[in-house]
Amino acid sequence: MLAELQHHAQFQHQQKQKQWKVIEPKQLSTxxxxxxxxxxxxxxxxxxxxxxxxxxxxxxxxxxxxxxxxxxxxxxxxxxxxxxxxxxxxxxxxxxxxxxxxxxxxxxxxxxxxxxxxxxxxxxxxxxxxxxxxxxxxxxxxxxxxxxxxxxxxxxxxxxxxxxxTPHISAVTTPEEAVECFVETLQKVEQGGLPSNLVNIERGY
The missing domain is CATH 3.40.50.720 (NAD(P)-binding Rossmann-like Domain)
Incomplete structure (x- = not known):
């Protein structure tokens, strides 16, 4: 969003052309x-x-x-x-x-x-x-x-x-995060509780 609103591609093009041309960025708040x-x-x-x-x-x-x-x-x-x-x-x-x-x-x-x-x-x-x-x-x-x-x-x-x-990288899970999630889930199940990442089979997620 910032790249688009701040005209990054246009400024990169202008840099290659050695052009100093002001284009006012838009604010995220708009x-x-x-x-x-x-x-x-x-x-x-x-x-x-x-x-x-x-x-x-x-x-x-x-x-x-x-x-x-x-x-x-x-x-x-x-x-x-x-x-x-x-x-x-x-x-x-x-x-x-x-x-x-x-x-x-x-x-x-x-x-x-x-x-x-x-x-x-x-x-x-x-x-x-x-x-x-x-x-x-x-x-x-x-x-x-x-x-x-x-x-x-x-x-x-x-x-x-x-x-x-982009090659499906918007939610990368590190090995450390995976282990932490597994351990937390296992502890809750062993204590008779429900894990926070419980899937509703009927809803599909």
């Missing part, structure tokens, strides 16, 4: 962000963005209010927010309900927003996303997760000027 998924990841992201004065809206299955979000709506009411978005960030899990959720119909509602996916690749209709970028409904997409990984060398996404690819 931005409206919609986060899909208001759980642990989405909630932490909202808290960080709020500390910079960002207007943060959330979309979840329930629409229940959550800390750090200015407003949370249910999926059925998302269209009311989409046209206000400067940025749309997905942290959604992959379930039967979310597969290809970001489809052509959804893309048609968006009006010139940036799109970031750090949730699951299969929640996005990849062809629909490319079309939305070509039609400038999506200004640029930052994609960390894909339906099929690793992304094949034949994919046209590698060369697309408005798609930024």
């Amino acid at each position: 931005q409206t962000v919609i986060i899909y998924g208001t759980g642990e990841i989405g909630g932490r992201l909202a808290a960080v963005l709020k500390s910079f004065g960002v207007r943060v809206m959330g979309v979840s299955k329930s629409g229940n209010e959550k800390p750090s979000f200015d407003q949370v709506v249910s999926i059925s009411k998302e269209k009311e927010l989409l046209k206000e978005a400067d940025w749309i960030i997905s942290t959604m899990p992959l379930t039967h309900e979310t597969k290809s959720y970001f489809d052509p119909k959804w893309m048609n509602v968006v009006e010139s927003a940036y799109f970031i996916n750090v949730g699951r690749g299969a929640t996005v209709d990849e062809n629909a996303l490319v079309e939305a970028i070509e039609q400038k409904r999506i200004r640029k997409a930052y994609i960390d997760v894909f339906e099929h990984e690793p992304l094949t060398k034949e994919s046209s996404w590698w060369d697309h000027s408005n798609i930024i690819i």
